Amino acid sequence: MTPPRRFKDSIYEQFARLGKAISAPKRLELLDLLCQGPRTVEALAEQAGISVANASQHLQVLRAARLVETEKKGLYVEYRLAGDEVCTFFFALRALAESRLAEVEQVARAYFEARGAMEAVESEELARRVRKGEVTVLDVRPPEEYRAGHIPGALSIPIGELKARLKELPKDREVVAYCRGPYCVMAVEAVELLRKKGFTAHRLEQGVIDWRARGWRVEAERPGARR
Amino acid sequence: MTPPRRFKDSIYEQFARLGKAISAPKRLELLDLLCQGPRTVEALAEQAGISVANASQHLQVLRAARLVETEKKGLYVEYRLAGDEVCTFFFALRALAESRLAEVEQVARAYFEARGAMEAVESEELARRVRKGEVTVLDVRPPEEYRAGHIPGALSIPIGELKARLKELPKDREVVAYCRGPYCVMAVEAVELLRKKGFTAHRLEQGVIDWRARGWRVEAERPGARR
DNA sequence: TGACTATTCAAGCGTCCGGTTGAATACTGG
DNA sequence: CCAGTATTCAACCGGACGCTTGAATAGTCA
Numbered sequence: 001m002t003p004p005r006r007f008k009d010s011i012y013e014q015f016a017r018l019g020k021a022i023s024a025p026k027r028l029e030l031l032d033l034l035c036q037g038p039r040t041v042e043a044l045a046e047q048a049g050i051s052v053a054n055a056s057q058h059l060q061v062l063r064a065a066r067l068v069e070t071e072k073k074g075l076y077v078e079y080r081l082a083g084d085e086v087c088t089f090f091f092a093l094r095a096l097a098e099s100r101l102a103e104v105e106q107v108a109r110a111y112f113e114a115r116g117a118m119e120a121v122e123s124e125e126l127a128r129r130v131r132k133g134e135v136t137v138l139d140v141r142p143p144e145e146y147r148a149g150h151i152p153g154a155l156s157i158p159i160g161e162l163k164a165r166l167k168e169l170p171k172d173r174e175v176v177a178y179c180r181g182p183y184c185v186m187a188v189e190a191v192e193l194l195r196k197k198g199f200t201a202h203r204l205e206q207g208v209i210d211w212r213a214r215g216w217r218v219e220a221e222r223p224g225a226r227r
Numbered sequence: 228m229t230p231p232r233r234f235k236d237s238i239y240e241q242f243a244r245l246g247k248a249i250s251a252p253k254r255l256e257l258l259d260l261l262c263q264g265p266r267t268v269e270a271l272a273e274q275a276g277i278s279v280a281n282a283s284q285h286l287q288v289l290r291a292a293r294l295v296e297t298e299k300k301g302l303y304v305e306y307r308l309a310g311d312e313v314c315t316f317f318f319a320l321r322a323l324a325e326s327r328l329a330e331v332e333q334v335a336r337a338y339f340e341a342r343g344a345m346e347a348v349e350s351e352e353l354a355r356r357v358r359k360g361e362v363t364v365l366d367v368r369p370p371e372e373y374r375a376g377h378i379p380g381a382l383s384i385p386i387g388e389l390k391a392r393l394k395e396l397p398k399d400r401e402v403v404a405y406c407r408g409p410y411c412v413m414a415v416e417a418v419e420l421l422r423k424k425g426f427t428a429h430r431l432e433q434g435v436i437d438w439r440a441r442g443w444r445v446e447a448e449r450p451g452a453r454r
Numbered sequence: 455t456g457a458c459t460a461t462t463c464a465a466g467c468g469t470c471c472g473g474t475t476g477a478a479t480a481c482t483g484g
Numbered sequence: 485c486c487a488g489t490a491t492t493c494a495a496c497c498g499g500a501c502g503c504t505t506g507a508a509t510a511g512t513c514a
Contacts, residue, residue, distance in 0.1 A: 004412040005276050007338045011410045012252035012259075014331045015324050019249035024502070025239035028246065032239075041461060049232050054503060056462060066327040075460060075512055082327060089323045096316045097242050100293040100309060104241045111234045183238045185231040251472070268491060281473055283492060288471095302482055302490060 021065035022093065026050055027058045034068060035087040035209060036141075036180055037148050038080035087209070108183065115188050123205050130176055130204060131216065136169060137204075138177040140190045147221040149208050151178065154219075159186045166197060174200045181207030248292035249320065253277055254285045261295060262314040262436060263368075263407055264375050265307035314436070335410065342415050350432050357403055357431060358443065363396060364431075365404040367417045374448040376435050378405065381446075386413045393424060401427045408434030 022028055029048045033039060039047075045055035059079055062068045069082045081087055097104050129135050130151065137154040139146050146156040157165050159179075169175060175194055179186040187203045194201035212218045249255055256275045260266060266274075272282035286306055289295045296309045308314055324331050356362050357378065364381040366373050373383040384392050386406075396402060402421055406413040414430045421428035439445045 003338075004416075007334070007412060008256065008276075008410065009252065010334045011331065012255045014328050014334065015255045015320060016250055016252040017328065018320060018324055019246060019251070019255065020501095022246035023243055023250035024246070025236065025243040026502085028239045028242045029235065049235075051504075052461075053463090053505080056460095057502080060462085072511085077461065085323055085326060089319055092316055092319050093242060093245060096312055097245055099312060101241050101244065104238065107234070107237045107241065111230075183235065185234060189231075247471095253472085278474075279491075280475080280493090283490095284472080287492085299481085304491065 017065050018067070021062055021067055022090075024058065024061075026054075027062060028090075028093075030055065030058055030062065031067065031081075031086070031090050032180075032183075034079060034081050035090055036145055036207075038078045040076040040078060042076070044079065091209070091213070111185075112188065115192060126176060126202055126204055127206065129174075135174045135176045138169070138175055138190065139179075140177055140186045141179050145180075145208075149212070149218045149220045151208065151211055152217055152219045154178075159190055162190055162193060166194075169194075169199065171199065174202070176202050176204050178204035179207065181205070181210055244292050245294070248289055248294055249317075251285065251288075253281075254289060255317075255320075257282065257285055257289065258294065258308075258313070258317050259407075259410075261306060261308050262317055263372055263434075265305045267303040267305060269303075271306065318436075318440075338412075339415065342419060353403060353429055353431055354433065356401075362401045362403045362429075365396070365402055365417065366406075367404055367413045368406050372407075372435075376439070376445045376447045378435065378438055379444055379446045381405075386417055389417055389420060393421075396421075396426065398426065401429070403429050403431050405431035406434065408432075408437055 022031070026048060030044055033044055033047055041056050041059065042052055044059070045052045048055060050058075059068060059070075063070065063079075066082055067086050068079050071078050071080070130137055133153060137151055139150045139154040139156045140159040140162065141156075142158050143156055146154070150156065155168070157168065177187040177190040177194070179190075182205045184207060191201045191203045206214075208218060249258070253275055257271055260271055260274055268283050268286065269279055271286070272279045275282060277285075286295060286297075290297065290306075293309055294313050295306050298305050298307070357364055360380060364378055366377045366381040366383045367386040367389065368383075369385055370383055373381075377383065382395070384395065404414040404417040404421070406417075409432045411434060418428045418430045433441075435445060
């Protein structure tokens with residue numbers, strides 16, 4: 001084999017390492033979760049709906065591709081993205097999928113329409129109202145994620161506690177719930193519950209990361225903690 | 228299986244379609260070639276060093292992922308990128324690989340150093356001289372690619388014809404050769420040949436696409452043909 | 455030190471994937 | 485209509501991959 005051929009082969013083989021790393025759906029889900037913040041293997045496995053051993057395996061593939069890093073924290077191993085570029089890249093992939101694969105929109109529409117949570121209100125219009133403080137903003141993600149960064153003025157009520165903490169929400173004010181992003185279902189469930197209880201509720205498609213990506217302000221409990 | 232789980236699974240499965248498409252080295256090479264401009268199956272197969280049937284197979288995978296499109300042109304089928312976003316995405320992948328995978332730089336360095344073509348001159352400094360017209364700029368890519376877009380003032384001599392057309396180059400002027408980008412080897416071979424023949428020659432790392440990406444002017448034979 | 459536990463390793467199974475080969479298809483040009 | 489050709493299809497093989505199961509490892513906490 002000619003030397004230039006050898007060279008090209010090894011270069012593209014390296015590029016393909018990244019491709020292989022993001023070629024399994026479950027790995028992408030893990031990556032998405034890690035974009036929200038660091039987690040333990042167990043948490044990742046549970047949230048992605050796979051066994052711990054399987055999650056561990058996938059995570060090692062991601063680590064071999066240098067997309068994630070580990071750190072021992074007490075009894076647990078914490079996994080986190082190897083850098084912000086990784087998250088950026090994942091978002092680029094997501095954007096490309098949305099723009100080129102009609103199926104993504106179909107699947108999303110089918111699900112959200114079935115749950116009756118498709119927005120009548122324009123996303124832009126809703127974001128405007130959120131920024132102006134005209135509505136009660138509800139962050140239904142786990143508290144750690146809220147702490148790492150949230151939309152200014154948002155209330156933190158994890159989706160699991162919402163039913164029991166409904167009284168914290170003023171009944172006469174429109175509620176806008178959000179979670180991790182356009183494909184996160186927690187806000188959808190929150191809106192469903194709220195409407196059943198008589199609230200006027202809408203779902204904000206953007207997650208905190210999209211929010212920040214637009215250049216809008218994000219509040220964090222520990223200043224400097226960007227994730 | 229719970230409905231949200233089903234939904235997530237199908238969403239990430241869609242994302243993974245793109246991942247799978249770029250998980251094979253040869254497919255990445257084909258994508259890279261297509262970033263330079265449309266080609267026939269035969270040309271792609273030859274340039275990537277694989278059989279025609281194999282290339283056709285890979286191209287269909289890329290097409291299934293909506294990354295490339297086909298158009299029948301006379302006796303040939305022309306493949307081209309499905310959109311500029313695809314090229315952008317490929318470059319994002321390349322950038323991520325360069326920043327996260329030390330191996331890429333190692334492989335590249337090993338090859339270029341072995342061929343003695345590692346730049347003593349800084350890339351920035353060289354680009355400056357090219358833009359000021361202080362050197363003879365040589366485009367060693369196939370004529371079609373030159374026609375689709377080249378650095379202003381560049382001479383088009385395909386690498387295969389260089390030996391026979393050396394007399395077209397002024398001997399007393401520094402020559403700077405370029406081809407498709409940092410991992411394209413044609414310019415390396417050109418510099419090798421030129422130096423052997425007594426020229427002062429350097430290799431410009433950037434290809435036309437990188438050149439344009441920096442906001443610098445590109446000349447095209449057919450105005451409007453951006454690739 | 456010893457019990458406990460989060461994580462990783464190892465082996466096995468079914469499936470998918472990349473590449474080859476040879477034939478089929480579809481289209482051009484005379 | 486026919487010969488020629490570019491491309492695709494179909495079948496096949498070896499290897500890699502995803503997931504499961506069960507055991508091993510490494511570390512913590514009492």
